Amino acid sequence: MVDHTLPLPGPSPVAGKPVIGRFDGGRLSSDGGLLVLREVAKRLGVADRLAACIEDPRDPTRTVHSLADIIGFRLLAIAAGYEDANDAGSLRSDPLFKMALERLPSERDLCSQATISRLENLPDTRALLRMGRAMVDLYCASFRQVPKRIVLDIDDTFDTVHGGQQLRLFLHAGAYWLLWSLRSLMPKRSRWRSVQFDTLRLRLVKIAARIVEMKTQIKVHLPTSAPDQAIIHLALGRLPRLIC
Helix, strand or coil, X not given: CCCCCCCCCCCCCECCECCCCCCCCCXXXXXXXXXXXXXXXXXXXXXXXXXXXXXXXXXXXXXXXXXXXXXXXXXXXXXXXXXXXXXXXXXXXXXXXXXXXXXXXXXXXXXXXXXXXXHHCCCCHHHHHHHHHHHHHHHHCCCCCCCCCCCCCCCCCCCCCCCCCCHHHHHHHHHHHHHHHHHHCCCCCCXXXXXXXXXXXXXXXXXXXXXXXXXXXXXXXXXXXXCCHHHHHHHHHCHXXXXX
16 A cells, blocks of 8 residues: 655755655645536536436435435546546545535545446436436527527447446536536637637646635635636636526
């Protein structure tokens, strides 16, 4: 087992001073842009829409993580670039992921990989049909006016999963919708309006953040040198324009 408090091996000195690196920074996150994605997700309600399509067989008196919370965690993780559910083992304690799901950084961790795997195998055929209709409704609701024509491009991407979890298709579609909605907030004639999702993720989501939880507020400290501060301010300011 790796001891995360041990110094990283190999960093070269800078100006004659040794460089000591450890994974012991405390409440830090690599995904400061979740502050923006969280607001997009709340406004669209994708997780709630999908959760409403699934019958939860668990005892409500012993349930810790709701279906909407599990789905919401998975959607945000995929949108942030963590496609493997195994990453939940580390991300469940990430303070910004907790905040994105309305949980304080100091509160209980989010759901585990095992919980996510059980969810992905839970929906039956009828639930999948309901989720398909819910996603169509979400898409139709994104138009201010009914379009004269809608062109559907069929994606033949083969996504291998173990056990045939059909829910994974909807989880990836939901994460795609979060990023698409974020991109739709950008100025129409700017490069941000047509930028690829991996670039959007790299520039606006993958931002270091230090979280300080106080009695009356939570402070999120982002890098002063972050190059895209203006576009993050713009996206948050344009959230009321998002059609849902």
